[in-house]
Amino acid sequence: MLLIQVKVIEGVFTAPQKQEIVERLIDALVEIEGENLRHLTWCVLEEVESGDWAIGGQALMADDVRALARGEAAGSGDPSDGDGNASAGPAGRERG
Numbered sequence: 001m002l003l004i005q006v007k008v009i010e011g012v013f014t015a016p017q018k019q020e021i022v023e024r025l026i027d028a029l030v031e032i033e034g035e036n037l038r039h040l041t042w043c044v045l046e047e048v049e050s051g052d053w054a055i056g057g058q059a060l061m062a063d064d065v066r067a068l069a070r071g072e073a074a075g076s077g078d079p080s081d082g083d084g085n086a087s088a089g090p091a092g093r094e095r096g
Contacts, residue, residue, distance in 0.1 A: 002029060002041040010047040011062040012069075018045050 004025050013021070022043045030038045050062040064074035 002033070002037060004029065004041070004043040006043065006045045007048050007053075008045065009053050009060060009062050009065050010049050012065045021045060 006021060006025065008018070008021075022045055026038065026041050026043055029041055051059045053060045060074070067074050
């Protein structure tokens, strides 16, 4: 039995996109190992809550990932966290 584990930030991918991720990963593994292992290959896609994932000590939010996917710098939007304080992000935003 083979197991593929994938973790993504909650709210970044739609249900159809998550299904496509699972299908493509299984297809890739089956291409390497052989079709006979398809029915023995598990894929678990887990969502991590936005902000519970960090890179370089900086929390990564779903909006940051969406910005990166658009080719924009993460945290390039409003740095306010809603209470007038600057919030931290992977692009080096300051904490208030």
